[in-house]
Amino acid sequence: MGFLDKAKDFAGKNPDKVKSALDKVGDAFDKRTGGKHVHHTDTAQQKAGEFLTGRTADAPAGDPATDPAEGRAADPAERPGPGGEQPPL
Numbered sequence: 001m002g003f004l005d006k007a008k009d010f011a012g013k014n015p016d017k018v019k020s021a022l023d024k025v026g027d028a029f030d031k032r033t034g035g036k037h038v039h040h041t042d043t044a045q046q047k048a049g050e051f052l053t054g055r056t057a058d059a060p061a062g063d064p065a066t067d068p069a070e071g072r073a074a075d076p077a078e079r080p081g082p083g084g085e086q087p088p089l
Helices: 003-013 015-032 038-053
Strands: none
Touching: 003 015, 003 038, 015 038
């Protein structure tokens, strides 16, 4: 089991600790950059948390409509189009 697998396993079992750590890192980054990149920092924190825990933000665990572990994207816009291409942002 590689490092990333261990991190994902830990994060899946401890999503509250992951959120706390990501918040601290994001706050420290915002402080050092003078808040110039707050929006990007918030997005990165959210995506990192989703990646590590396997859950979307504010989604209850095990909800098949929002839990990537259940095989569905949280947002219909995130699903590939009919030809497999991603919709434009």
